[in-house]
Amino acid sequence: MPAARATYGEGVQKVPADAPVEDVIALLKRDGGVFIKGLVSEADVDQAYDDCRERMDNDKVWEGKFFPKETQRAPGLLGLSPTYARTQVMNPVYRAVCDHFLTTRTWNWWGDEFKESVSKPYVHSCTAMRIGPGGKAQPLHRDDYIGHNILAEVDSWDDERDVNRETAIGMFVAGSTVTKANGGTQFIPGSHLWGSHRKTPPDVNLCEYADMEKGDAFIMLASCFHGGGTNSTTDEYRMIFSTFVTRGYLRQEENQFLAVPQEVAGKLDRDIQEYMGYSLSDPACGTVEQVDPIYVLYPDQGAVAKYQDF
Ligand SMILES: O=C(O)CCC(=O)C(=O)O
Ligand SMILES: [Fe+2]
Known part of the structure; x- marks a missing residue:
């Protein structure tokens, strides 16, 4: 193990926002989760909360068992908060982690050429969640069951064997103080190594x-x-922003093209548009009119877009 990582003790770690991303990645492979202190500024978190508060205050009650009735949500955050988009979804540490675990590379014969295709990760879901006083714990679950991930039981992470093991990576950013008492996320360290069966x-x-x-x-x-x-608690509201990113060829949990109105998506920065799905997953997932879907948002440029091999 590289020297920097040797300084981490056992158990789930809390690292500073400027910790090397290699350390964050290594700790995720070891423990399945890692805390990063102060990754987003309080001002940006407050702004994101203001942007989604009305949607959250007016959320309908969940009828099933997945959320308690005390939990209110604001989905479709990319359409509600440019600050959330920039400071959380596009956060450089989170993006680097997602790129590491969720980039898919395959080699295929194509005529007499042996070609590599590289599919990059993209946004899976963007939801704020506020648990009110009295809300009961969710059933423990794996969020990759959404992607039908079937996992073998392993003792520890192996970079070569596990290169395609993960289908998604989540990031929860605290929008309030989060404690065990007010509904802080509960998780089983090391359970990412467990088998599905x-x-x-x-x-x-x-x-x-x-x-x-x-x-x-x-x-x-x-x-x-x-x-x-x-x-x-009787009077605390636990607020988090939950972001998930998945592999570029898997279906998004939250359909970004329908969850975010096109005229709103059209006003976001281009790197955010691409990350939410207005881009191709190499070699050929997501086309519109057989070209990159970004041209839906830039029709003038689309007029000169060329058909190209994939
Ligand atoms: O509210 C939380 O802490 C986690 C929520 C969650 O796991 C989910 O909605 O899938
Ligand atoms: Fe979950």
Whole structure:
């Protein structure tokens, strides 16, 4: 292990925002989750909260068991908060982590050429979640069940074997103080290494709890068992921004093309547009009129777009 990483003790770590991204990646491979202190400024978190507050205040009650009735959500955040988009979804540390785990490379014969295709990750879902007093814990789950991920039981991470193991990476940014008492995310360290076909359900006694100040982040492999915790307070609201990114050829959890009105998407910065799905997944996923879908947002440029091999 490189020297910098040797300084980390056992257990889930809290690293500063300027920690080397290689350390964040290594800790995720070891533990399945890592906290990053002060990744987003309080001012940017407050702005993002202001941007989605009305949607959240008016959320409908969830009827099933996945969320308690006390939890209110604001989905479609890319359409609500440019500040959230820039400071969280496009956060350089989170992007580097997602690029590392979720870039897919394959080699294929194409006539007499042996060609490499590189599919880059893109946005999966963007939701704010506020657990009100009395809200009960979610069932422990893996968010990669959305992508039908089937996992073998392994002892530890192996870069070569596990290059395609993960289908998604999540980041929860605290929009309020987050504690075990007010519903901090509960998660089982190391459970990203578990197989899909274990005979027993995940044991809540193995959980650790997110404990964060506003602006801290918890980055988690989607294969890690977790869930929102119980809010046992009488007067605290636990607020987080939840962002997931997935592989470029998998279906998005939240359909960004329909969740964010096109005229709103058209006003976002181009790198955000591309990351939300207005881009090709190499070699050929996501085309419109057989060219890159970005031209839907830039019709003038589309008129001169050329058909090209993939
Ligand atoms: O609220 C949380 O802490 C986690 C939420 C979650 O895991 C989910 O909605 O899938
Ligand atoms: Fe989840």
